[in-house]
Amino acid sequence: MRATAKASANIAFIKYWGKRNADLRIPMNNSISMNLSNVYAQTSVEFNKNLTRDVVTIDGETLKDKENKRVIKHLDRVRKIAGNKLKAKVISNNNFPKGTGVASSASGFAALTCAVTKALELSLSEKELSILARLGSGSACRSIPDGFVEWKAGRTSKGSYAHSLYPPKYWDIRDIVVIVGEKEKKVSSTKGHSVSGSSLFFDTRLSKMREKVKEIKKAMKDRDFSKLGEIIEAEAINMHAVMMTSKPALFYWLPETVEIINSIIKWREQGLELYFTLDAGPNVHVICLGKNVARVKRYLSSVKGVKRIIVNKPSVGARLIG
Ligand code: DP6
Numbered sequence: 001m002r003a004t005a006k007a008s009a010n011i012a013f014i015k016y017w018g019k020r021n022a023d024l025r026i027p028m029n030n031s032i033s034m035n036l037s038n039v040y041a042q043t044s045v046e047f048n049k050n051l052t053r054d055v056v057t058i059d060g061e062t063l064k065d066k067e068n069k070r071v072i073k074h075l076d077r078v079r080k081i082a083g084n085k086l087k088a089k090v091i092s093n094n095n096f097p098k099g100t101g102v103a104s105s106a107s108g109f110a111a112l113t114c115a116v117t118k119a120l121e122l123s124l125s126e127k128e129l130s131i132l133a134r135l136g137s138g139s140a141c142r143s144i145p146d147g148f149v150e151w152k153a154g155r156t157s158k159g160s161y162a163h164s165l166y167p168p169k170y171w172d173i174r175d176i177v178v179i180v181g182e183k184e185k186k187v188s189s190t191k192g193h194s195v196s197g198s199s200l201f202f203d204t205r206l207s208k209m210r211e212k213v214k215e216i217k218k219a220m221k222d223r224d225f226s227k228l229g230e231i232i233e234a235e236a237i238n239m240h241a242v243m244m245t246s247k248p249a250l251f252y253w254l255p256e257t258v259e260i261i262n263s264i265i266k267w268r269e270q271g272l273e274l275y276f277t278l279d280a281g282p283n284v285h286v287i288c289l290g291k292n293v294a295r296v297k298r299y300l301s302s303v304k305g306v307k308r309i310i311v312n313k314p315s316v317g318a319r320l321i322g
Contacts, residue, residue, distance in 0.1 A: 001046065001047040001048070001086070001119050001120065001121070002044065002045060002046035002047070002119050003044070003045055003114075003115045003116075003118035003119040003320060003322075004042065004043065004044040004045075004115055004320070004321050004322040005042070005043055005110075005111045005112075005113075005114035005115040005118070005318055005319060005320050005321065006040055006041070006042045006043075006111060006318070006319055006321050007040060007041055007043075007106075007107045007108075007110035007111035007114065007140075007143045007144075007317070007318035007319070008035040008036050008037065008039065008040045008107055008110075008143055008315040008316075008317070008318075009035075009036050009039040009040065009041075009096070009104065009106050009107040009143065010033040010034060010035045010036060010106055010107075010139065010142045010143050010149065011033060011034055011036060011175050011277060011279070011285050011287075011312075012031050012032065012033045012139065012142070012277075012279065013032045013033060013034065013216060013228070013231070013232045013235065013277065014029075014030070014031045014032040014033075014209075014212060014213055014216055014231075014235055015031055015235060015236070015239045015279075016029070016031040016138050016139060016151065017192070017193065017196050017205075017239050017242060017243070018193055018196040018197060018202060018206070018242075019138070019193050019194075020153070020155070022193070022194060024135065024157045024160070025134050025135060025137070025138040025160075026153065026154060026155070026156075026157065026160045027138060027151070027153045027160070028153065028206055028209075029153055029206060029209040029213070030150060030151060030152055030153050030209070030213050031139075031142070031150070031151045031153075032148070032149070032150050032151075032165070032213065032216055032217070032220075033139075033142045033148075033149050033151070034147070034148050034149070034173065034175065034314050035142075035143060035146070035147060035149065035168070035314060035315040035316065035317060036175055036177075036312035036314075036315055037168075037312050037313040037314070037315035038095070038310050038311065038312045038313075039094075039095065039096045039107065039177065039310060039312060040094070040095060040107050040111075040315075041092055041093065041094045041095075041104070041107035041108045041110075041111045042092070042093050042111060042321070043090065043091070043092040043093075043108070043111035043112050043114075043115045044090070044091045044092075044115060045088055045089070045090050045112070045115040045116050045119045046088060046089045046119065047084070047086040047087070047088045047119055047120065048086065048087070048088070048089065049086055051086070051087035051088065051089060052087065053087055054071075054072050054075055054087050054088050054089075054090070055088075055089050055090070056068055056071045056072070056090040056092075057090065057091045057092070058092045058093070058094070058108070059092075059093055059094055060093075070136070071090065071112065071136075074109065074112060074113070074116070074135070074136040075088055075090070075116060077132065077135060077136075078113075078116045078117055078120055078122070078132070079120065081117075081120075081122060082117075082120035082121070082122050084120055088116070088119070090112065090115075090116075092108060092111065092112065094107065094108070096177075096179075096310065105136075105137035105139065105140060105189070106137060106139040106140045106142065106143045107140075107143055108136075108137070108140070109133050109136030109137040109140035109143075110133045110140045110141075110143035110144055110317075110318040111318060112133075112136065113129055113132050113133040113136060113140070113144070113318070114129060114144075114318045114319070114320055115320070117129065117132070118320055126144060126145055126163075126317075127161050127163070129144050129318070130142075130144040130145065130161040130162045130163075131157060131158065131160065131161045133318075134151075134160060134161065134162075135157070138151075138193075139189075141160075141161055141162045142162045143317060143318055144162060144317050144318050145162055145163055145164035145317045146164045146167050146168060146315075146316045146317045147164055147165070147166050147167045147168040147169075147170060147314050147315070147316070147317075148164065148165045148166040148167075148168075148170060148171070148220060148314060149162050149163065149164055149165060149317075150162065150163060150165050150213075150217075164317070165217070165220060166220065168313065168314035168315055168316055169314075170314070171220070171223055171314070172289060172290035172291075172313070173225070173228075173287065173288075173289060173290070173313075173314060174287070174288055174289070174290055174293050174296075174311055174312060174313060175285050175286070175287055175312045176285070176286040176287075176288065176293070176296055176297065176300065176309055176310070176311050176312070177283055177284075177285055177286075177309070177310040177312065178260055178283060178284045178285075178286060178300055178306055178308075178309055179283050179306070179307045179308040179309070179310070180254055180256035180257060180260065180282050180283055180284070180305050180306060180307060181254050181256070181281070181282040181283065181307075182307065185252060185280060185281050187248075187250055187280075188280075189279075189280045192243060192246075192250055192280055195246045195247060195248065195250070196242055196243070196246055197246075198246045198247040199241075199242040199243075199245040199246040199247075200245055201238070201241050201242050201245055202242055202246075205238045205239070205241075205242055212231060212235065215227070215231055216228065216231045216232075219231060225273065225289055226273065228275075228287075229273070229274070229275030229287060230275070232275050232277050232287055233275045233276055233277065235277070236276065236277040236278050240252070240253070240278065243280070250280075252278070252280050252281050252282055253278075253282055254282040254305075255305070256282070256303075256304070256305030256306070257278070257282045257283075257284060259303060259304065259305060260276070260284045260286075260300070260303055260305075260306070261276055261284065263299070263300075263303050264276045264284075264286065267299055272288075272292060272295060272296070272299070273288065273289065273292065274286055274287065274288040274292065274296055275287045275288075286300070290313075293311060297309060297311070
């Protein structure tokens with residue numbers, strides 16, 4: 001009764017920020033993302049009758065309190081479906097810093113969902129895995145299918161899941177994650193979602209959402225990189241405007257974040273086509289075409305405050321391994 005799974009983090013082109021139902025993690029709007037080949041979690045689960053409690057270790061640390069409860073709650077969900085009461089040992093490792101806007105909860109809960117369901121001998125469809133992963137962390141449902149993904153918001157738990165729009169090889173787009181801060185963020189995404197509705201701009205952002213999703217899907221269909229980049233960047237700024245104007249106001253950016261954003265705008269004016277997006281953290285995701293990666297990396301390495309650069313191709317979704 002053991003299994004290991006690997007799942008990538010994903011970067012949202014159109015963001016999930018605000019929930020219709022917080023307990024079920026049903027979002028207000030559809031979101032669009034790309035799975036990332038070089039930022040991932042690998043999670044092993046073993047159910048054992050000799051265990052008296054669940055033990056969860058992430059990156060070598062045994063979880064406590066809130067984080068531990070959240071994982072155990074997820075184990076309980078799957079145990080309930082499988083009709084099993086055994087306790088589990090969970091060991092998960094990320095190859096990137098946790099809680100800094102590189103979507104660790106997405107890869108973590110996607111890998112956990114695949115490993116736990118397999119260890120409990122459930123055989124679920126991709127859609128069912130996506131629904132289950134969503135209950136652990138919303139964005140995790142997008143790390144289940146391959147490549148470029150859409151999460152259909154839905155209105156019910158059964159109707160809220162992600163599916164693949166295009167496989168990883170469809171488009172040679174890269175997400176270069178620029179790490180400027182490695183500290184865990186002060187306000188979690190879950191807390192951020194819960195206050196998002198207090199922003200004056202919340203409803204305004206949502207009122208344009210259907211149109212925006214339609215436009216980005218067209219840009220993807222046409223492989224129109226300029227249009228895609230324009231939408232991605234505007235959407236990231238919109239989401240951060242909501243964050244900064246909610247109560248309490250959430251500022252995830254560091255001075256280095258602004259420095260990189262300004263550099264990207266400058267390089268673009270000079271003829272290098274690249275765009276930026278950010279999740280709930282200070283690290284910048286630079287979106288460019290594969291042919292420009294070497295140049296973008298060279299440029300980025302000249303900016304002060306850049307700690308690390310992780311180049312990602314579009315990736316497959318969550319997989320069992322071993
Ligand atoms: C800014 O999926 O981390 O990355 O469902 O509460 O776990 P919970 O939230 P989470 O929110 C992700 C927010 C985001 C945008 C996105 O990935 O769409």
